[in-house]
Amino acid sequence: MAVMFEEGKESSVIKGAWKEMPSKAGEKAGLHADIAAIDLLPIDKAYYRFNGSLTTPPCSEGVRWLVMKNSVEVSKKQIDKFKQVLGHDTNRPIQPINARPVLQ
Secondary structure (H helix, E strand, O other), X not given: OEOOEEEOOOOHHXXXXXXXOOXXXXXXXXXXXXXXXXHHOOOOOOEEEEEEEOOOOOOOOEEEXXXXXXXXXXXXXXXXXXHHHHOOOOOOOOOOOOOOOOEO
């Protein structure tokens, strides 16, 4: 399942998770905050469904994607912290649809 984040107001749910985020790429940390996955989803739970693959190398493992149609707001500070710790993009270039239907 994928939820897109867009810059906006600070997310209190993400704020709790980010407190335990490692400070640099390569470090590991456990998540001890009490966070329910449902709280990370947009209010409108409509989604797209399609077959694809993982977005991290080697991008070969097949997965069924459920992508929320609506995004969730997080602050610029929250986005910047994630980018800093990750150290690279988490996606690959957009792929052609080919024969994969996108269902709603």
